[in-house]
Amino acid sequence: MKEFRLYAITGEQFHPGRDMIEVMEEAILGGVDIIQLRDKTSGKPELLQKAKALRELTRKHGVTFIVNDHIDVAMEVDADGIHLGQDDVPLHEARRIVGDKIIGISTHKLEEALQAERDGADYIGVGPVFATKTKVDVVDPVGVSYVRDVAANIRIPFVAIGGIKLGNVDEVLAAGATRICVVSGIVGSSDVRGTCEAFLGKLNK
Numbered sequence: 001m002k003e004f005r006l007y008a009i010t011g012e013q014f015h016p017g018r019d020m021i022e023v024m025e026e027a028i029l030g031g032v033d034i035i036q037l038r039d040k041t042s043g044k045p046e047l048l049q050k051a052k053a054l055r056e057l058t059r060k061h062g063v064t065f066i067v068n069d070h071i072d073v074a075m076e077v078d079a080d081g082i083h084l085g086q087d088d089v090p091l092h093e094a095r096r097i098v099g100d101k102i103i104g105i106s107t108h109k110l111e112e113a114l115q116a117e118r119d120g121a122d123y124i125g126v127g128p129v130f131a132t133k134t135k136v137d138v139v140d141p142v143g144v145s146y147v148r149d150v151a152a153n154i155r156i157p158f159v160a161i162g163g164i165k166l167g168n169v170d171e172v173l174a175a176g177a178t179r180i181c182v183v184s185g186i187v188g189s190s191d192v193r194g195t196c197e198a199f200l201g202k203l204n205k
């Protein structure tokens with residue numbers, strides 16, 4: 001997959017009254033490399049409509065587009081990849097369906113990270129580093145020590161995720177992360193573009 005540093009996930013609950021596409025375009029203008037559609041509440045037709053709109057937007061800007069969970073939606077809109085949790089379809093099954101599209105896997109301990117790497121994941125999520133209200137079924141924060149463990153033991157790209165804000169990202173980078181993934185810290189910001197630029201300033205240091 002293309003090199004990336006800043007990965008933004010949609011979270012419409014964090015910008016009530018603002019259009020999702022407009023918010024994600026601001027994030028793109030701020031420099032994000034990847035956008036993921038993550039939507040646990042919409043029905044299929046609505047999800048598909050959002051995926052189509054994001055596909056169009058990301059294609060226009062040359063940004064990678066990933067769909068969370070819904071492999072069928074990802075295939076239908078020709079997303080660049082999918083992101084799966086530990087309880088979703090097994091990676092080898094997903095691989096059969098998506099071919100050479102990107103597959104990302106959420107991991108919460110080293111054992112899961114090593115397994116995902118062996119199974120052929122293109123990248124893994126590493127978290128939640130800090131406490132987050134974004135993911136409801138989330139495990140307890142794993143802390144920066146998990147980031148350190150992954151940095152020392154995993155060769156595929158990994159993104160640190162969970163509760164990352166401008167105020168604590170330095171700790172995550174100090175632990176060895178070179179890529180971060182953010183929901184509320186980006187889309188819930190009053191200055192989405194400026195926040196992305198500030199994250200990138202730190203990532204590029």
Ligand code: 3NM
Binds near residue numbers: 132
């Ligand atoms: N996955 P925020 S934590 C979607 O640890 C997600 O796998 C996580 O949202 C994981 O940046 C998380 O608002 C939520 O804390 C991240």
